[in-house]
Amino acid sequence: MAxxxxxxxxxxxxxxxxxxxxxxxxxxEDVGPRGGVFRATQGLYQQFGENRVIDTPLAELSIVxxxxxxxxxGYFKPIVEIQFADFIFPAFNQILSEAxxxxxxxxxxxxxxxxxRAPYGGGISGGLYHSQSVEAFFAHIPGLYVVAPxxxxxxxxMLRAALQLDDPVLFFEHKKTYRLIKGEVPEEDYVVPIxxxxxxxxxxxxxxxxxxxxxxxxxxxxxxxxxxxxxxEVIDLRTLRPLDKETILESVxxxxxxxxxxEDNPTVSVGSEVAxxxxxxxxxxxxxxxxxxxxxxxPAVPFSHPLQDAFMLNPEKIAKAMRELAAY
Amino acid sequence: xxxxxxxxxxxxxxxxxxxxxxxxxxxxxxxxxVLSRKLDExxxxxxxxGRAPFHISGIGHEAIQVAAAETLRPGYDWVYPYxxxxxxxxxxxxxxxxxxxxxLGKAGDPSSNGIQMPSHxxxxxxxxxxxxxxxATQVPIAAGTALASKLKGTDEVTVVxxxxxxxxxxxxxxxxxxxxxxxxxFICIVQNNQYAISVPVEKEMAVKNVADRAIAYxxxxxxxxxxxxxxxxxxxxxxxxxxxxxxxxxxxxxxxYRVTPHSSDDDDRTYRSRExxxxxxxxxxxxxxxxxxxxxxxxxxxxxxxxxxxAIAEVDKAEEEAVNAPYPDVSEMYDHxxxxxxxxxx
Numbered sequence: 149m150a151x152x153x154x155x156x157x158x159x160x161x162x163x164x165x166x167x168x169x170x171x172x173x174x175x176x177e178d179v180g181p182r183g184g185v186f187r188a189t190q191g192l193y194q195q196f197g198e199n200r201v202i203d204t205p206l207a208e209l210s211i212v213x214x215x216x217x218x219x220x221x222g223y224f225k226p227i228v229e230i231q232f233a234d235f236i237f238p239a240f241n242q243i244l245s246e247a248x249x250x251x252x253x254x255x256x257x258x259x260x261x262x263x264x265r266a267p268y269g270g271g272i273s274g275g276l277y278h279s280q281s282v283e284a285f286f287a288h289i290p291g292l293y294v295v296a297p298x299x300x301x302x303x304x305x306m307l308r309a310a311l312q313l314d315d316p317v318l319f320f321e322h323k324k325t326y327r328l329i330k331g332e333v334p335e336e337d338y339v340v341p342i343x344x345x346x347x348x349x350x351x352x353x354x355x356x357x358x359x360x361x362x363x364x365x366x367x368x369x370x371x372x373x374x375x376x377x378x379x380x381e382v383i384d385l386r387t388l389r390p391l392d393k394e395t396i397l398e399s400v401x402x403x404x405x406x407x408x409x410x411e412d413n414p415t416v417s418v419g420s421e422v423a424x425x426x427x428x429x430x431x432x433x434x435x436x437x438x439x440x441x442x443x444x445x446x447p448a449v450p451f452s453h454p455l456q457d458a459f460m461l462n463p464e465k466i467a468k469a470m471r472e473l474a475a476y
Numbered sequence: 477x478x479x480x481x482x483x484x485x486x487x488x489x490x491x492x493x494x495x496x497x498x499x500x501x502x503x504x505x506x507x508x509x510v511l512s513r514k515l516d517e518x519x520x521x522x523x524x525x526g527r528a529p530f531h532i533s534g535i536g537h538e539a540i541q542v543a544a545a546e547t548l549r550p551g552y553d554w555v556y557p558y559x560x561x562x563x564x565x566x567x568x569x570x571x572x573x574x575x576x577x578x579x580l581g582k583a584g585d586p587s588s589n590g591i592q593m594p595s596h597x598x599x600x601x602x603x604x605x606x607x608x609x610x611x612a613t614q615v616p617i618a619a620g621t622a623l624a625s626k627l628k629g630t631d632e633v634t635v636v637x638x639x640x641x642x643x644x645x646x647x648x649x650x651x652x653x654x655x656x657x658x659x660x661x662f663i664c665i666v667q668n669n670q671y672a673i674s675v676p677v678e679k680e681m682a683v684k685n686v687a688d689r690a691i692a693y694x695x696x697x698x699x700x701x702x703x704x705x706x707x708x709x710x711x712x713x714x715x716x717x718x719x720x721x722x723x724x725x726x727x728x729x730x731x732x733y734r735v736t737p738h739s740s741d742d743d744d745r746t747y748r749s750r751e752x753x754x755x756x757x758x759x760x761x762x763x764x765x766x767x768x769x770x771x772x773x774x775x776x777x778x779x780x781x782x783x784x785x786x787a788i789a790e791v792d793k794a795e796e797e798a799v800n801a802p803y804p805d806v807s808e809m810y811d812h813x814x815x816x817x818x819x820x821x822x
Contacts, residue, residue, distance in 0.1 A: 173627070199627055205657060210616040210650035217620020220605060221554075224624055238646070245608045246617060253608070255589045256812045257600040290813055314815035341820035
C-alpha cells in the first residue's frame with residue numbers, strides 16, 4: 149500500500165478516475181500545463197490533452213457556470229477547480245441559484261453532477277484572501293453536498309463517492325494539509341460514503357467534533373490528554389452537508405461532554421448546527437455545556453506571523469479547552 | 477429603426493434565407509405568433525381576474541422568437557430561453573396548456589410542476605434548459621453546453637436568450653468571452669425591448685447597440701429589427717449555419733419593444749409616455765407579418781379569422797384543462813432535493 153500525502157492522493161485519484169471514465173473533464177485556472185498552483189492536476193494535461201484538462205479564463209463565475217452547462221447535457225462529469233476557496237464568491241449565485249436548485253426546480257428533469265474543488269484554510273501566510281474557511285456558506289444550501297476530507301484515504305474514497313452522485317458536490321481541501329498529512333492509500337477501488345463521519349480516536353470522557361486541519365490538531369491534543377488519564381473521542385465530520393447525526397449523537401450520549409472545534413468563524417457555522425442538533429436531541433445526556441473552540445470571530449487569518457499564530461488553532465489550545473471541559 | 481449595423485447586414489432579396497421558407501412554413505410561423513399572443517393576453521386576463529397570481533409577458537417579442545425556433549432542430553439543439561419566450565417555447569413544441577399549468581401553479585406543469593414562478597420554462601425532452609430568476613445566469617451555462625457539443629464533436633447548436641437589461645450582468649460578459657475563446661456553436665439572442673423594468677436603455681449602456689460588444693469577444697455581432705420576422709429569420713439562419721459549420725458564435729440583437737408593463741405587478745405609466753407605447757403598438761410584429769402574408773397572397777381575411785378562432789379555441793382548451801387540473805400535492809415540496817445515492821455500505 150502506497151504512502152501518499154493529501155495532494156498526491158488527490159492527483160492519483162483524479163488520474164485513475166479520468167482513465168476509467170472519459171466523461172470526466174477538469175477545468176480551472178492554471179490546471180493545464182502548469183498542473184495547478186498546488187500541483188493537484190500535475191501531469192494530467194500531458195496525459196489527457198487539452199480537451200479534458202481545460203485552462204479557463206480567470207473568472208470563477210463562468211468556471212462554475214460552464215461546468216453546470218457541461219453537466220446538464222448528461223454526458224460530461226466536470227470537476228472544476230476554484231484556485232482558492234476565497235475566490236469562489238463570484239460563482240456563489242451560480243452555485244446557489246443554478247447548481248443547487250436545478251434538480252429541485254425541474255423535478256429532476258435536469259441535474260448537475262458537478263464537483264467543485266476548492267482549497268481552503270489558513271496557516272500558510274495567505275492573509276485575508278488566501279486562507280478563508282468558506283464551508284458554512286455552502287453547508288446552508290439544500291441541494292448541495294459539502295465535504296471536507298483531510299486524510300489521503302478519505303480524499304480518494306470521497307472523491308470516488310462524489311463522482312458517483314448525480315448532484316453538485318463542494319469538495320473542500322484544507323490546503324495546509326496537502327503536504328503535511330500523509331497516510332496509506334490502497335491501490336484498489338473503494339469508496340468513503342458521503343454523509344458518514346469517522347471516529348479518529350476513541351474515548352469515554354469527552355467528545356470532540358471537528359473537521360479539517362483542526363481535526364488533526366484535535367487528535368494530537370487527545371493524545372496529550374490520554375497521558376493525563378482523560379479519554380477523548382475525536383469525530384472527524386468529513387461531510388458537512390448532510391451531517392452524520394447518528395455518529396455525533398451516539399458519541400455524545402456515551403461521553404456526556406462535547407467540544408466542537410473548527411477553523412471557520414463561530415457565528416452561524418457548522419459548529420452552530422452541530423451544537424443545535426446535540427442540544428435538541430441529546431440534552432438529557434449532557435454533563436456539561438456544549439462548548440465551541442474556534443479562532444476569533446474576525447474576517448480571516450491576518451498575514452503577519454504573530455497574528456496568524458494567534459488566530460490559528462493548535463494542539464495546545466485544543467488541549468486546554470479539553471481539560472477545562474473535562475473538569476466541568 | 478434602421479441602424480448602421482442593419483445596413484451592413486442587408487442582403488439582396490435573391491439570397492435571403494427567408495426566401496426559401498415555404499408558404500406552409502410561413503403560415504406555421506404566423507399561427508404560432510398568433511397563438512402566443514392570444515395565450516399571453518389570456519394570461520393577463522386571468523391575472524386581472526385574480527385567478528393567476530403573476531404574469532410576465534412576451535407581447536411584442538414574438539417575431540425573433542418564432543424566427544429563431546424555425547432555424548433550429550427542436551430536441552437536438554439546446555435552447556436556454558428567458559421569461560418572455562412564450563412564443564419561442566411554443567414554436568419549439570411546448571403546448572399552451574404547459575404555460576397555463578405553470579401560470580396557475582398546477583400539477584403537471586412540465587417546467588417545474590408548480591415550484592417556479594410562471595414562464596420559467598423548461599422541457600428536458602425538447603432540450604429547453606431551465607432558468608432561474610436572477611438574470612443572465614443562463615448565458616455562461618449555455619456556453620458550457622455549447623462546449624459540450626463541441627467536445628462531443630456534434631453539430632448541435634446552443635441558443636440562449638435574455639433581455640438587454642440582463643446584458644449589464646457580469647454573467648453575460650463571461651459567457652460571451654467563453655464563446656469567443658472556444659469558438660463555440662453558440663448564439664446569444666438579446667431581445668432589446670429598451671427597458672430594464674423602468675430603466676431606459678440609455679441608462680443601461682453607453683453603446684448604441686448591444687451587438688457592438690461582440691467585437692470585444694471576438695465573435696460576430698448582428699443587429700436586426702426584432703419586429704420583422706423575416707429579417708430575424710435571415711439573421712438567425714446565418715448564425716445557426718455558422719455555428720453548425722464550426723465558425724463560431726454570434727451575438728444577435730433583436731431591437732424590439734416591451735408594449736406591456738414589465739410584469740403584472742408593474743405600472744409602466746409611472747415611467748414612460750402613452751404616445752411612446754402607442755408608436756410601438758403600430759409596429760406590432762404580427763401586424764407587420766400579416767402585411768407581408770397578405771401581399772404574397774398567403775393570407776386573406778377569411779383565413780386570418782380562421783386562425784384567430786383556432787388560436788382562441790386552443791387557449792380556451794388550455795385554460796379549461798389547467799383550471800381543472802389539481803394542485804401539486806404538498807409532499808412535492810420535499811421531493812427532488814437529491815438524486816439516488818448508491819448503496820455504499822453494502
